[in-house]
Amino acid sequence: MARVLIAPADTRLSNLRYGKSYNVLNNMTADDVTIDALVGEEETAVEAQNVHVRELGTQNRLQYYGRSFRTAAREIRAGSVDIYHHMNLSYRWFNPVLLAGIAADTPTVLGPCQTGHAIMAEEFNNMLSQAVGYELPLPVSNAVYYPMNAVRDVTIDPVRMSLFRRTLEAADRITVVHEEAREAYARHVDESKIDVIPLGVDAELFEFTERQDTQTLVAIGRLEQRKGYDVLLDALANVVEAFPNVHLDVFGEGPEEQALREQAASLGVADNVTFHGYVDQSVVRDHLARARAFVHPSRSESFSLVRLEAMAVGCPVVVTETAGAHEMVRDGKEGFVVPTEAAEPIADALLELLSDFELTRAMGARARERVERNYDWRAIGQQYVDLYRSLL
Template identity: 35%
Template structure:
């Protein structure tokens, strides 16, 4: 099986969960015997061509600097990706199918699908309407929604990362349920980044006192992540633990609003906005935090919660979207009511105040992440979709 993955994100251009998903899935597919080629715009450096150690062939066509009109810029980049794909096939031969991740590279994928007459598989990681809580809030949102609809229509099969997302794809785009496969994200189980407990405690003391709770969030700083709810809950946490610390890591357009909110609440001395952090820093923070907290209002899957579980970090999450499929309440983590600061306060305090129960959930969560969300398992399920599509196409008149 020879597959062309066209993805807006791929190292070193990594923005969110989409890029991480493709980066981990591609080598796992190679280990399943799939020949994987990745086409991605050269938005943040990297060689124009390379063969990764795993055997993945990566192609990064040059693109212009980003324009203020992102939709127009995206459309132009898709034309460049389409041109690069057609030249690539002329050079190295054809592919069995194309795999697109979200709307960002949909126009290129759809164009080469029709040029080559081969099937297209689409993974939908999130939807524009979902991010808007069911609404399309701007002309740009309407344009993105239209591209998402076209992608789900043109795809031979659609992969959703959770049952929640499968329902949204069906509801928003009228995609037939029997055209949708649910394949979750995966996670890598990594060893502890610390050589000893003394090493871990020394690192933790840069963020919190030994006996004081440290709550940690990592991800994009956008409204739908519910961080304003987390800040609203923090004064109640401080009434019980006056020296508790909250670390919010990441970047995004909602950061200035959160800083202003923390100042207005009088909690700035107890809240650190850490900005962008590396994966190594993230892993260390998971291993020192008293809880990883993800109070999302909208969450298609919940990759960061799964990463925390794999690092044996207690998790407190909103009972929304795909998070409810990743975190089992009171078994692998604590779930709270979305948009409710009082409920979030309860979840955090329950985690801090009951160490034996918390540790039991941590061990359950680690086992669940290891056994049910390995990238090897996710790659097998993805290959099953590929094989299904290829078998149907082989017996179909389209493209012959």
């Protein structure tokens, strides 16, 4: 039986929130392939019998990656690995095991890989806090963020891109999450080694629900600048003029909450918005099941799983033109794809859905069909197993 070593896999293996690493691993069932996945900590047990999760005892990212690469190097040198897989390689990042040539004689997979997205100051704060293991005050991380941005193009990026390209060149196969990502990675490596395998959604958990003739809208995501909620509130003010009883339920927490509450009040739509904060996934699912539409005004995304969750329950979506948006959502079929930073197109799309219930129902049904066809985790896990088999 062939043995696959996935290292690194994820610092925190859990099915909470989106659980992309968990869902890929949980659906890699096979009789001829055994998989060892190194994680920082396992919070949700993987059910696939051929997948063995090994905890490295830390959620500190620096410690986890160091232990993961050292373990991978040792086991590859020992000759016990048939295929080596670095899961979730970040854009412009690298793998020291590949750079050192340790896996030169071992078939290697990188992915799922995504394109980068704009990192705002708040998000950089979250990333740096995770790296050091405790929450840093925003002024502290800003002292790093702004000077780093100023010198990045001439200092950090050239080195980082060189290591990134060399890592890609050393791999045998690279999986990316959509065609836009394929185009981005093909600028750095031979396109023939790139496969598109998207991320997915639990189609059983997010089961299809027929639309109701309501005026309820749902938005989900962290309350930060990148997510574009300020643009959504501007759009909502236009929608309220035609539909005074429309209501927007916002799920998520973050540093922009107070500013968004104040914006809603200044626009006169405070009574039309409820900020729920962070809630359990089942609560989000229930609200999506009752919603007229899901709206996602993000300024930048590398791959949006929450859009798939809305589509899975049969909710029409209004989404911005971030990476992979047109591949996931066909404009006018499963919903509407609108420009970023533009309130009027969002308002126009919402007004069309609120004005035409039959359109809402038809779009919702097509959204579910598209998820079942292209984004079911069960099929995605098997695509990875088939990729492994092709390398043996």
